Amino acid sequence: MTPLSGKEHALLISNHRSDIDWLIGWVLAQRAGCLGCTMAIMKDVLKYLPVIGWSMWFSEYIFVKRKWTEDQSILKSGYEKLKDFPFPFWLGLFVEGTRFTHPKLLDAQQFAISKGLAVPRHVLLPRTKGLILAVNHLRSLVPAVYDVTFTVARDNSPPSLLTLLKGKSSVVKVQVKRHLMLELPETSDDIAQWCTNLFVAKDAFLDNYFSGGSFGNEEIQDLGRPMQSLTVMIVWSCLVSMGAFGFLLWTILFSTWQGILVSAVFLLLVIVTMQILILFSQSEPNIDSMPITILPQDPMKEILLQS
Structure with a gap:
């Protein structure tokens, strides 16, 4: 994290x-x-996800349909709305366009080989249209681009909603680098190349880590856990619990068969909702430990790793 994190767009x-x-x-x-x-650009289908997706929709996330002819106008409209945002915001872009999986990695490697590009091992090839549009529309508003690299620590399984519900913890390592927006290239092609180089360096960084190296040489920053958030959660939990208990007493919900039936239906809906969330959060095994046959390490990665 940087000293300006949370204090700037x-x-x-x-x-x-x-x-x-x-x-x-x-x-x-x-x-x-x-x-x-905090907002992000997400797949349109995710806004229908119970609870989580609804909260993203209410938070004004930008949802795209993965059809550039439609998404271009959606993104432009979303970027324009941000110009009137009254507080410092974060807008997250997953420029790979999809979650990292073993089959998708193999597809990315084959495409990279066919085009003579650096062959990735731990990232996918970035899709830069959305980023180019964001930079062109927000260059005068947003002062910085945060390059975020994170991965699950070695010998840890990827986290999922199911593992969280089971109380299993995962160690996630995160590195954040700040780039000034003014330092980004002006033309679309140069912005695309800048992003491509960023992911080549990101891949080399992760490759070095999974080969036994350290996760960067920067000083580790302990962000701590703000007491304010814990206090807010405790207060709201108490208020909701008291409200629910008072509602049950007021309605005498369990005194009739109808009340018991309504309670059973509500419990069933909760269970179904949780199952849907879990299905949307199924992780593969730690694919960094899977054998992958690719071309030798690209020399360009070594150069960018040192920069």
């Missing part, structure tokens, strides 16, 4: 490692003090 460019990257992003934003002003 920022675009966040991140790799997409797990099924609950949105939760990791929320934790970062919460620690930076800007959770209420």
